[in-house]
Amino acid sequence: MHIQIINFNLEGISRDEYEKAGEELAGDFASLPGLISKHWLANEENNTYGGVYIWKNKEAMQNYLESELFHGVGANPALVNIESKD
Structure with missing residues (x-):
């Protein structure tokens, strides 16, 4: 398993347009x-959004x-300001 976090x-x-x-x-x-x-992920106060991805392995990511x-x-x-961390 491999975890990736993307923020932007x-x-x-x-936020409504983003969610749509x-x-x-x-x-x-x-x-x-x-x-x-x-x-x-969504933090409207800090204008930080993104996702936590759980992958089968690093190759899939x-x-x-x-x-x-x-x-x-x-x-x-x-x-x-897109950032990807794993």
Whole structure:
């Protein structure tokens, strides 16, 4: 098992808009190979959002970091200061 934490700040969108976008992407995350679970994070007071990802192994996480989904989400101009730690 491998744990990854991704944090970022929102810029130009509200928490409600972020949550709606998250709901639209939930199916894409659910179908990621090797992803056991994802727990969404939100701290509106500090404008810190993200997720805790639990992967089957580090290879599955690396595959996600190289995926279209990761790069597409990361290219969203409303998500800034993106950090990934494992």
